Amino acid sequence: MTDKLIHALVEMQETEALQQAKQLLDSGTDPMDILDACSKAMEKVGQRFEKGEYFLPHLMMAGEMLKQISDIIKPLIKEEKSTTEKRRVLIGTVKGDIHDIGKNIVTFLLEVNGFEVRDIGIDQPPEKFVESIQEFQPQVVGMSGLLSLAFDSMKETVEAIEKAGLREKVKIMIGGGQVTEQVKDYTGADALGPNAIAGVNLAKQWIGGK
Amino acid sequence: MLIVGELINSTRKAIAAAIEAGDRASIQQIAKDQANAGARYIDVNAGSFQDREIEYLTWLVQTVQEAVELPCCLDSPNPAALEAALKVHKGIPMINSISLEKERCEKLLPVVTANDFKVVALCMSDEGMPRTADDRIRIAEELVNFLLDHKIKLENIYVDPLVQPVATDQTFGREFLKSVEQIMSRFSGIHTICGLSNVSYGLPQRKFLNRTFMAMAIAKGLDAAILDPLDKQMMANVLAAEALVGRDNFCMNFINAHKAGKIVC
Numbered sequence: 393m394t395d396k397l398i399h400a401l402v403e404m405q406e407t408e409a410l411q412q413a414k415q416l417l418d419s420g421t422d423p424m425d426i427l428d429a430c431s432k433a434m435e436k437v438g439q440r441f442e443k444g445e446y447f448l449p450h451l452m453m454a455g456e457m458l459k460q461i462s463d464i465i466k467p468l469i470k471e472e473k474s475t476t477e478k479r480r481v482l483i484g485t486v487k488g489d490i491h492d493i494g495k496n497i498v499t500f501l502l503e504v505n506g507f508e509v510r511d512i513g514i515d516q517p518p519e520k521f522v523e524s525i526q527e528f529q530p531q532v533v534g535m536s537g538l539l540s541l542a543f544d545s546m547k548e549t550v551e552a553i554e555k556a557g558l559r560e561k562v563k564i565m566i567g568g569g570q571v572t573e574q575v576k577d578y579t580g581a582d583a584l585g586p587n588a589i590a591g592v593n594l595a596k597q598w599i600g601g602k
Numbered sequence: 603m604l605i606v607g608e609l610i611n612s613t614r615k616a617i618a619a620a621i622e623a624g625d626r627a628s629i630q631q632i633a634k635d636q637a638n639a640g641a642r643y644i645d646v647n648a649g650s651f652q653d654r655e656i657e658y659l660t661w662l663v664q665t666v667q668e669a670v671e672l673p674c675c676l677d678s679p680n681p682a683a684l685e686a687a688l689k690v691h692k693g694i695p696m697i698n699s700i701s702l703e704k705e706r707c708e709k710l711l712p713v714v715t716a717n718d719f720k721v722v723a724l725c726m727s728d729e730g731m732p733r734t735a736d737d738r739i740r741i742a743e744e745l746v747n748f749l750l751d752h753k754i755k756l757e758n759i760y761v762d763p764l765v766q767p768v769a770t771d772q773t774f775g776r777e778f779l780k781s782v783e784q785i786m787s788r789f790s791g792i793h794t795i796c797g798l799s800n801v802s803y804g805l806p807q808r809k810f811l812n813r814t815f816m817a818m819a820i821a822k823g824l825d826a827a828i829l830d831p832l833d834k835q836m837m838a839n840v841l842a843a844e845a846l847v848g849r850d851n852f853c854m855n856f857i858n859a860h861k862a863g864k865i866v867c
Binding site: 447448449452490491492493496497514515539540541543544570 | 613649650652679703726728730731766767769770803804805806
């Protein structure tokens with residue numbers, strides 16, 4: 393039933409995908425099933441990206457289509473989901489670094505994948521991360537930074553989270569053009585995401601989600 | 603077109619290994635190759651080694667200048683590393699880079715004002731990365747006026763409007779190009795510079811995109827670039843673009859490069 397929708401999304405047919413989504417709604421399909429189909433499509437797009445068949449603009453475009461569809465669908469979904477625990481990700485660029493493109497892409501893709509994301513912005517000191525974790529209660533924290541000096545900030549941030557007694561409560565992932573396994577070990581993070589899809593996959597792996 | 607050879611950068615694995623091993627011969631060979639290919643400055647970056655940047659940057663400058671008679675482009679936001687490198691540097695270096703970010707600006711200003719150095723002025727502020735041409739021009743104006751107030755000559759300033767990947771936002775290329783044009787026309791005698799490989803991030807055929815973008819930027823007035831001068835097609839593209847846009851007297855550079863077999867398409 394949702395095959396056509398999935399196909400249109402995966403093949404980047406924007407008009408067709410939106411039309412399919414609307415048709416499904418009109419014919420009485422459960423909005424949740426439509427969102428499920430979107431997630432499946434997104435997963436396929438992610439796989440193609442990882443194989444090198446698709447490129448960054450495909451991710452951006454798929455995200456854009458999903459956003460349009462979920463804007464139509466979300467108001468129709470009853471609040472029954474709120475009883476289940478929300479999957480939350482806190483994300484920010486660490487102190488001393490102001491690069492935000494990678495962070496913004498990850499935020500966007502997490503959101504279209506159904507995560508609740510709080511983006512605290514760029515050049516954020518460890519205190520701000522700690523404060524935001526206490527407030528927002530995320531299960532995952534993402535730290536972004538492109539410059540090599542960001543690695544020290546990441547390390548300081550992980551230490552601050554530890555000091556505040558929050559380290560056991562969150563999984564920490566790092567991302568940025570120059571992060572490597574060594575950098576991950578140096579900072580004390582749990583994992584690194586070499587690209588935006590990897591970041592989404594980490595969050596899914598840790599706290600579930602389709 | 604002023605070419606800054608970008609290859610001696612510690613974020614590249616082979617270079618990091620050579621630096622750590624103290625491998626003078628490899629570094630000097632890359633410096634010579636870049637010089638022979640037309641680089642007028644040799645960029646040196648040791649930023650991957652946070653603890654030893656001061657020592658390594660100094661070593662790079664000495665090692666490079668033993669091999670080629672060219673000035674270096676000192677690629678570091680760290681004033682201590684820059685000062686140490688400047689002590690051994692011969693000639694007039696280019697400092698890469700100062701920006702409107704408060705901390706960076708305050709720390710680097712004394713380093714650049716004291717001398718007749720060339721300076722790369724990066725269009726970045728504490729508010730983050732610029733997105734539009736207007737963002738860039740606003741930062742550029744503030745930064746350039748600030749540098750002029752501190753007695754830095756206009757002709758020593760190389761504004762880098764900051765290239766961002768079109769894969770993430772399709773307006774990024776256009777906005778960059780607009781900003782080059784406007785900066786060049788607002789400040790007569792100033793220069794614009796960029797490292798442009800970022801533009802193709804996330805896309806296939808990156809080198810081809812980079813070359814095409816270079817020609818477009820030259821058409822808008824870009825007169826300096828941080829690039830790989832060993833990329834023959836890129837260098838040929840630069841020469842072609844300069845001839846086509848009227849910055850090559852009687853097209854002589856292009857013709858001579860052709861005769862020397864350097865126009866590789």
